Every structure is written in structure tokens, then in C-alpha cells.
Amino acid sequence: xxxxxxxxxxxxxxxxxxxxxxxxxxxxxxxxxxxxxxxxxxxxxxxxxxxxxxxxxxxxxxxxxxxxxxxxxxxxxxxxxxxxxxxxxxxxxxxxxxxxxxxxxxxxxxxxxxxxxxxxxxxxxxxxxxxxxxxxxxxxxxxxxxxxxxxxxxxxxxxxxxxxxxxxxxxxxxxxxxxxxxxxxxxxxxxxxxxxxxxxxxxxxxxxxx
Amino acid sequence: xxxxxxxxxxxxxxxxxxxxxxxxxxxxxxxxxxxxxxxxxxxxxxxxxxxxxxxxxxxxxxxxxxxxxxxxxxxxxxxxxxxxxxxxxxxxxxxxxxxxxxxxxxxxxxxxxxxxxxxxxxxxxxxxxxxxxxxxxxxxxxxxxxxxxxxxxxxxxxxxxxxxxxxxxxxxxxxxxxxxxxxxxxxxxxxxxxxxxxxxxxxxxxxxxx
Amino acid sequence: xxxxxxxxxxxxxxxxxxxxxxxxxxxxxxxxxxxxxxxxxxxxxxxxxxxxxxxxxxxxxxxxxxxxxxxxxxxxxxxxxxxxxxxxxxxxxxxxxxxxxxxxxxxxxxxxxxxxxxxxxxxxxxxxxxxxxxxxxxxxxxxxxxxxxxxxxxxxxxxxxxxxxxxxxxxxxxxxxxxxxxxxxxxxxxxxxxxxxx
Numbered sequence: 021x022x023x024x025x026x027x028x029x030x031x032x033x034x035x036x037x038x039x040x041x042x043x044x045x046x047x048x049x050x051x052x053x054x055x056x057x058x059x060x061x062x063x064x065x066x067x068x069x070x071x072x073x074x075x076x077x078x079x080x081x082x083x084x085x086x087x088x089x090x091x092x093x094x095x096x097x098x099x100x101x102x103x104x105x106x107x108x109x110x111x112x113x114x115x116x117x118x119x120x121x122x123x124x125x126x127x128x129x130x131x132x133x134x135x136x137x138x139x140x141x142x143x144x145x146x147x148x149x150x151x152x153x154x155x156x157x158x159x160x161x162x163x164x165x166x167x168x169x170x171x172x173x174x175x176x177x178x179x180x181x182x183x184x185x186x187x188x189x190x191x192x193x194x195x196x197x198x199x200x201x202x203x204x205x206x207x208x209x210x211x212x213x214x215x216x217x218x219x220x221x222x223x224x225x226x227x228x229x230x
Numbered sequence: 231x232x233x234x235x236x237x238x239x240x241x242x243x244x245x246x247x248x249x250x251x252x253x254x255x256x257x258x259x260x261x262x263x264x265x266x267x268x269x270x271x272x273x274x275x276x277x278x279x280x281x282x283x284x285x286x287x288x289x290x291x292x293x294x295x296x297x298x299x300x301x302x303x304x305x306x307x308x309x310x311x312x313x314x315x316x317x318x319x320x321x322x323x324x325x326x327x328x329x330x331x332x333x334x335x336x337x338x339x340x341x342x343x344x345x346x347x348x349x350x351x352x353x354x355x356x357x358x359x360x361x362x363x364x365x366x367x368x369x370x371x372x373x374x375x376x377x378x379x380x381x382x383x384x385x386x387x388x389x390x391x392x393x394x395x396x397x398x399x400x401x402x403x404x405x406x407x408x409x410x411x412x413x414x415x416x417x418x419x420x421x422x423x424x425x426x427x428x429x430x431x432x433x434x435x436x437x438x439x440x
Numbered sequence: 441x442x443x444x445x446x447x448x449x450x451x452x453x454x455x456x457x458x459x460x461x462x463x464x465x466x467x468x469x470x471x472x473x474x475x476x477x478x479x480x481x482x483x484x485x486x487x488x489x490x491x492x493x494x495x496x497x498x499x500x501x502x503x504x505x506x507x508x509x510x511x512x513x514x515x516x517x518x519x520x521x522x523x524x525x526x527x528x529x530x531x532x533x534x535x536x537x538x539x540x541x542x543x544x545x546x547x548x549x550x551x552x553x554x555x556x557x558x559x560x561x562x563x564x565x566x567x568x569x570x571x572x573x574x575x576x577x578x579x580x581x582x583x584x585x586x587x588x589x590x591x592x593x594x595x596x597x598x599x600x601x602x603x604x605x606x607x608x609x610x611x612x613x614x615x616x617x618x619x620x621x622x623x624x625x626x627x628x629x630x631x632x633x634x635x636x637x638x
Contacts, residue, residue: 093506095490119616158626159623179394194400207473208470305450327442
């Protein structure tokens with residue numbers, strides 16, 4: 021007994037650095053029988069479908085396209101086919117242009133330093149772009165956003181920083197322990213996840229000019 | 231009798247939004263005779279001068295360059311010539327790079343709000359970018375600076391804010407009436423005028439967390 | 441003060457020219473992306489336009505780098521010419537887009553304003569690119585290669601679905617090509633001004 025498989029679905033495609041990308045699918049019912057999945061893709065201007073080059077690197081139910089298989093500004097038509105002994109079922113086509121699915125990894129090495137000089141006291145934040153992202157050649161241009169709150173506080177304050185990888189925060193409350201995170205995005209794409217948290221305990225007594 | 235005119239001088243050029251610009255000149259002695267002024271300009275590598283396209287829109291002793299006559303890709307060499315019946319006198323050349331003479335209008339809608347929460351008490355400042363620049367955010371990236379002082383005080387404290395249009399100010403003195411203003415500039419342009427003043431009377435008794 | 445020693449050496453530096461070109465290309469792309477998204481949400485939901493939009497940009501005849509490796513291997517002179525060709529290919533369609541958008545039923549002002557702003561800024565960027573090419577290779581204002589556009593009749597079709605697809609396709613291609621231009625210019629700037637060390 022058993023049934024042909026249900027219709028699977030491509031649920032998401034993502035590129036971390038506009039050089040490679042991964043697509044994931046969601047299986048449907050397997051009809052009670054062993055079911056295997058085959059992903060096919062066709063690029064603009066190509067007549068026939070090709071099969072997924074790498075089912076492993078992206079984890080279960082995924083297909084990973086390395087640099088050799090990735091073109092930008094080209095529409096990929098991606099489908100996945102579920103097959104078991106009683107038949108097969110193919111997903112609706114999922115159209116994707118790698119230029120518009122870039123979600124970078126979070127920034128790294130976020131450091132916080134309290135600067136106490138005569139003319140100004142401020143918190144100096146420094147971070148680095150995610151290692152995978154080729155910012156150096158200009159292939160990827162990242163803009164950043166940071167958020168900060170007192171460790172005990174509920175509400176994050178979000179500050180859009182723009183292109184730089186350091187920031188000076190002037191107006192903070194003395195004696196408070198703050199937690200900070202930073203994230204990035206490229207060309208109106210998706211924001212990365214927030215970086216891991218960094219903490220700093222501000223010195224108790226500093227009075228701005230009375 | 232009478233004299234040839236004195237040497238006039240181009241005193242200032244300003245662009246409000248990197249799309250148009252205006253130059254002003256200062257007449258010198260008119261030699262006691264009716265004197266008229268002609269403004270000439272030429273762009274990089276151009277051999278011959280062109281005459282001012284519009285003497286009216288910018289007010290007296292001015293020349294207005296509309297969008298059609300404004301280019302951000304070239305340096306302008308601008309001179310003004312004073313002429314009367316006994317001769318003429320031409321100013322020294324004044325060089326203009328439109329990207330460096332952008333002086334936006336001041337920010338608007340500056341509001342002040344005293345926030346009194348368990349973990350923090352601070353003055354919350356909010357403002358908006360000048361209308362002309364607002365529609366073209368991204369082409370006109372504005373950064374902001376605010377200044378604050380007790381109403382009776384002499385010395386302003388100036389705080390560079392960066393790209394954001396709101397700010398939290400912590401270390402203020404209870405019971406004092408403060409006056410605040412904010413201004414803006416594009417990345418390599420001139421600071422705008424200060425916005426109109428906003429006032430706030432801080433509550434008498436509040437203790438920062440000890 | 442600019443031009444301290446008079447007018448002969450007085451010109452905008454190549455670095456400043458590239459800064460302004462990149463700022464403008466970034467701005468044009470973000471406007472194009474916003475305009476496409478706005479049109480897509482308002483007029484294209486559930487019509488399956490994306491499937492028909494495949495391989496139908498008037499600029500697809502131009503050979504352009506399609507990944508990082510190709511973009512980094514191409515000589516900067518050729519990449520500058522690619523940018524010029526793509527920009528020139530959009531002068532005509534952008535002109536018509538502005539007039540035709542006004543005929544779309546209940547076209548929001550925001551789409552119309554963006555179409556006008558992009559048309560204006562595209563001309564400005566083309567002026568800048570010709571200046572940059574002339575500076576990088578004196579005497580050369582770049583090849584005159586560009587793709588002609590013959591899409592005006594389709595923007596004026598009586599059948600609404602076909603006409604809306606024509607707009608969708610044009611805005612989709614504009615988003616794509618403005619992204620290419622922005623990306624290529626950022627590469628060129630890093631290569632020529634910052635020795636590939638941005």
C-alpha cells in the first residue's frame with residue numbers, strides 16, 4: 021500500500037556573500053514510502069534543466085551552488101521533485117536572482133572602549149565585516165546598524181551607522197552596564213543576524229560640564 | 231569726472247541640495263558713475279566663458295545656476311566684471327566645486343521630551359531633515375550636530391550626532407531650563423544654520439541612580 | 441580652498457569623481473528597487489509576471505560580467521565601457537517611462553516621482569561617467585555601443601494585463617541593470633582609487 025508523495029515546496033534561497041547560494045525545500049507527505057528528492061534548476065537563456073550540484077554542503081533538504089554554478093543578475097528557475105515507488109510530485113517553480121537574496125553573516129570582533137578625554141567622553145565601538153564578505157575589492161558594500169541598551173533595560177536603541185566600521189557613542193548614562201550588538205546588510209538586501217553581544221560597565225562618576 | 235569702477239569680488243557660492251547653486255558678489259567703488267555687473271563662468275577645460283544664466287532668482291548681486299547649468303563633475307571658474315563709462319574691472323577668479331558648497335537648510339520640527347524610567351532618566355531629542363533634502367535621502371546623506379546650554383548659561387555644549395535624527399541626553403542638571411538647537415551638513419559640505427531654538431524645563435527633583 | 445594655484449591644474453580629482461558616481465549609482469539603484477517593489481506589490485501580485493520576465497531585458501544583448509570572477513578579470517577600460525553602454529541604453533526607455541507611468545490607472549505619485557528622479561539622475565551619472573572615462577583614458581569618450589529599446593508600443597497596449605507586464609518587465613530590468621552599474625562602479629573605484637583595498 022502507500023501513496024505517491026505530496027507536492028514538495030522550495031521555501032528559501034540565500035546567499036551570504038553574492039558569490040554562492042543555497043536553496044532549501046520542505047518535503048510534503050512521503051506517502052508512507054521511502055521518498056527521495058531531486059532538485060533541478062535552469063538559468064535564464066538555458067533551454068534544459070540541470071541537477072543540483074551539491075546536496076550535502078547546505079545540510080538536509082538543501083542544494084548548495086558554489087561559485088562555478090552561481091551567476092548574478094540572472095533568474096534561476098528552481099524546482100524539486102519528490103519520487104517514491106508509486107509516483108512523483110514536482111514543486112511549483114521558484115524564481116530567484118542571487119543579487120536579491122544576499123543576507124550577510126553578522127559582523128565580527130565587536131569591541132567596546134570607554135574613552136575619557138578632557139574635551140569628550142564617549143564609548144568607542146569597533147567591529148569587522150563578516151569574513152566571507154569580499155568588501156576589499158568592492159564586490160560587496162556593507163552598511164551597518166547597531167543596537168544598545170542597559171543590561172537590565174528592555175528597550176534597545178537602534179542606531180543606523182552607514183558604511184563605517186566604528187562609531188562614537190556620546191550620550192550614555194554613567195555607572196550603567198551596557199550591552200551592544202551590530203548587524204549588516206548590502207544594497208537594500210536582508211539584514212544579517214545581530215552579532216554576538218558585547219558588554220561594558222561604564223565608570224560611576226563622570227559629570228559633563230555643570 | 232568720475233573713475234573706472236573698483237575691482238569687485240565674488241564672496242560666496244552656495245548650493246542647498248547639490249542640484250542648483252547661487253553665487254554672490256560684492257561691488258567695489260562705482261567711480262561715481264552708473265556701473266553694471268556681468269558674471270562670467272567657465273567649466274574645466276572650457277576655453278571660452280559663458281554669461282550668468284539668471285541674475286534675478288538669487289536676489290541682488292547674485293547669479294543663480296539652475297539644474298541645467300549645474301554639474302557636480304566639474305570645477306567652475308567664476309568672475310564678475312564691473313563696467314562704467316570710464317572702464318571696467320574684473321574680479322579675481324573664484325573656483326567652485328558644487329559638492330563642496332552644499333549648505334542644506336536647517337533641520338525642522340525639533341522636539342524635546344523628558345523621559346523618566348526606572349533604569350534611566352534622559353532628555354529625548356527628535357528632529358526631521360530639511361524638506362528639500364528629505365526626498366532625496368541617499369543622494370544627500372546628512373549628518374547632524376546639536377548644541378545645548380542652560381537658558382541663562384553662556385557656553386554651548388556641542389555634540390556630534392552622526393546620521394540619526396534622534397538623541398538621548400543623560401547627564402543634565404535637574405531643575406534647569408535648557409535651550410537646544412540642531413544643524414546638519416552633507417558629507418563634505420557646509421554646516422546649515424542652527425535650527426530655531428527649543429526649550430525645556432527639567433523637573434526639580436530627580437536623582438540619577440547612585 | 442580648491443585650486444590653490446590657479447586654473448590650469450584645477451579639476452575635480454578622479455577619487456572625488458568616483459565617490460560621486462558611486463553615491464549616485466547607489467541612489468539610482470535604491471530608487472529602482474523601491475519602484476519595482478512598489479509596482480510589484482500594487483499591480484503584479486499573483487499574475488506570474490516573473491516567469492515571463494526571464495531573458496527579456498533589452499540590454500541582455502550587451503556582454504556584462506555575471507559573477508565576481510568575470511568582473512575582476514575584465515580590464516578596467518572594458519568595464520568602464522560596459523557601464524557607459526548600459527547607462528546609454530536606458531536614456532530612451534527612462535524618458536518614455538516617465539510619460540507612460542502617468543497613464544497607469546491610479547499610479548501613485550511615489551512611482552511617478554521615482555521615475556522622474558531616476559531619469560534625471562541617470563543623465564547626470566552618464567555625464568559623470570563620460571568625464572571619468574575621459575580622465576582615465578584621455579581622448580576616449582568610450583565606445584558608442586548601446587542597446588536600442590523598442591518597448592514603447594508594449595507600454596501602450598490596450599490589454600491591461602499585457603501592458604502591466606510590459607511595465608513590470610521594464611522596472612525589473614531597470615532594477616537589475618542599475619544594480620550591475622552600482623556594483624561595477626564600486627569595483628572600479630576600489631581598483632583604480634584604492635588599489636583593490638577598500
